Amino acid sequence: MRELTVELGERSYPIYIGQGIINQIVAYFDRAKLSRKSPLLIVTDETVAPLHLERVLTLLREGGFAVTACVVPAGETSKSLAQLEGIITAALQAGLDRSSAILALGGGVVGDLAGFAAASFMRGVRFVQIPTTILAHDSSVGGKVAVNHPMAKNIIGAFHQPELVLFDIELLLTLPPREVKAGLSEVIKHGLIWDAEFTQWCADHADELLDLDPDALSYALYIGCKVKSIVVSQDERENDLRAILNLGHTIGHALEAVAGYGELLHGEAIAIGMVGAAKLAQQFGYGEEIHKVTKDMFQKYGLPVRIPAHLDTDSIMSAMTHDKKFKEGTMVYIIPTEIGKVEIRKDVTVHQVREIVELLKE
Ligand code: NAD
Ligand code: MG
Numbered sequence: 388m389r390e391l392t393v394e395l396g397e398r399s400y401p402i403y404i405g406q407g408i409i410n411q412i413v414a415y416f417d418r419a420k421l422s423r424k425s426p427l428l429i430v431t432d433e434t435v436a437p438l439h440l441e442r443v444l445t446l447l448r449e450g451g452f453a454v455t456a457c458v459v460p461a462g463e464t465s466k467s468l469a470q471l472e473g474i475i476t477a478a479l480q481a482g483l484d485r486s487s488a489i490l491a492l493g494g495g496v497v498g499d500l501a502g503f504a505a506a507s508f509m510r511g512v513r514f515v516q517i518p519t520t521i522l523a524h525d526s527s528v529g530g531k532v533a534v535n536h537p538m539a540k541n542i543i544g545a546f547h548q549p550e551l552v553l554f555d556i557e558l559l560l561t562l563p564p565r566e567v568k569a570g571l572s573e574v575i576k577h578g579l580i581w582d583a584e585f586t587q588w589c590a591d592h593a594d595e596l597l598d599l600d601p602d603a604l605s606y607a608l609y610i611g612c613k614v615k616s617i618v619v620s621q622d623e624r625e626n627d628l629r630a631i632l633n634l635g636h637t638i639g640h641a642l643e644a645v646a647g648y649g650e651l652l653h654g655e656a657i658a659i660g661m662v663g664a665a666k667l668a669q670q671f672g673y674g675e676e677i678h679k680v681t682k683d684m685f686q687k688y689g690l691p692v693r694i695p696a697h698l699d700t701d702s703i704m705s706a707m708t709h710d711k712k713f714k715e716g717t718m719v720y721i722i723p724t725e726i727g728k729v730e731i732r733k734d735v736t737v738h739q740v741r742e743i744v745e746l747l748k749e
Pocket of ligand 2: 525636653
């Protein structure tokens with residue numbers, strides 16, 4: 388078992404990563420001082436529920452916790468005010484009180500939704516993350532929680548840090564291969580922005596990670612969570628440094644929006660975006676090597692590195708300029724300066740980005 392702490396003063400919390408650690412959930416809850424006197428509510432989705440819910444419910448009930456579950460449909464559309472209301476209804480019906488906790492058992496969708504429910508129910512109750520996707524190593528750390536509005540993603544949200552993150556890699560074994568790759572894309576991102584040695588390690592261990600080898604996977608998730616937690620500890624509310632986590636996301640978000648959510652998974656879209664950022668780096672005088680390493684890496688992981696031909700450049704650019712990072716002809720852009728290091732540039736022009744988008748086209 389690996390353990391690390393997200394250092395946020397009195398809001399600090401532990402992340403536990405390991406194989407089979409869900410079996411000790413009661414001990415972890417006791418360590419976090421979760422109350423047996425107040426009911427718990429698990430939020431999960433229709434895909435995860437038949438795979439893993441029963442086990443978690445049984446462990447907690449045997450440990451003396453009163454716990455019920457609220458199951459939402461799988462997928463991004465569940466990050467909605469309608470589903471939020473459903474969770475609040477379930478919380479009221481189950482008699483949750485101020486000392487209760489809401490538990491997210493699922494990927495980033497469930498984490499963001501359950502987290503926002505925990506942030507808003509009774510003006511805030513305790514929250515536990517039990518991630519079941521690789522991508523959720525990213526979403527479960529850092530306290531950003533939100534639901535979507537039909538006009539904008541993640542626009543109704545809060546900062547609400549969990550009490551603990553319990554990351555059992557056994558729960559990841561049921562993931563479809565495409566979700567595995569897409570999740571690893573964010574793991575690799577954490578290397579590219581912060582840790583050259585880990586980036587090399589990712590290049591050397593692609594087969595093990597794609598096969599979900601427990602040792603490789605727990606190490607990769609540990610480093611991914613560690614990078615994220617270091618960045619978040621220094622800048623909880625995204626005043627400056629936290630923006631570096633957006634490497635690849637400017638193009639990535641635009642591609643997701645234009646393709647229609649679902650055609651490109653988030654991890655796939657940002658893989659293309661990171662190749663684009665590496666290409667852009669060359670225009671600012673940084674070495675060709677960054678682009679080569681980045682592109683080779685994502686190819687090794689079977690992730691896309693080119694923009695699908697049918698996605699129209701004008702539409703991509705207009706999706707990007709609606710992005711909140713856009714401002715008057717130039718945009719804030721995260722550019723790699725070497726492997727394991729990035730800078731936040733404010734002088735990247737829309738024109739330069741357009742050129743990159745054209746270059747990336749299939
Ligand atoms: P997800 O939660 O939709 O999970 C992806 C799919 O895998 C779903 O269909 C889900 O049902 C299924 N699934 C989950 N666990 C499984 C398992 N163990 N076995 C089989 N199937 C399983 O999506 P995601 O990729 O985990 O997360 C994406 C979401 O995370 C987005 O909404 C994004 O905005 C959010 N996010 C938030 C943050 C943050 O800081 N809060 C950071 C990154 C991403
Ligand atoms: Mg992301």
